[in-house]
Amino acid sequence: MSLNKAMIIGRLGGNPEIKTISAGNTVANFSVATSENWTKDGEKKERTEWHKIVVWGKMADICGKYLSKGSSVYIEGRIQTRSWEDKDGQKRYTTEINANRVQFLDTKKSQSDSTSTDDNFAPAVTSEPQFNAGEEIPF
Known part of the structure; x- marks a missing residue:
């Protein structure tokens, strides 16, 4: 048995980059920052991690329309590592x-x-990725 699931809450580091690839599929790419705070020896510390997010299909279009730098989001998905060769032939x-x-x-x-309620939050957007697993992401 195995499980590959990531859940993060954070803020966008920039506006989503939206691209249309083969067969009209849309992909959105953006980064989300998560922060961890603690105190060590009486001194407050903070560490920020940056996460690359990839969103496909209709959900990508919606992200492009409604998200922008600084937006707060909850992301759920699977972690994937991929490789490619850069312009110098180096594997990245x-x-x-x-x-x-x-x-x-x-x-x-x-x-x-300050009068916000749960009704003021935008709805969740869910979708299965609409891409061929063998298809390269264009960036």
């Missing part, structure tokens, strides 16, 4: 989260409105 690797669930956590109202 990257590890990404292929999202199958994206939930927007920012309220629909202004961030300064």
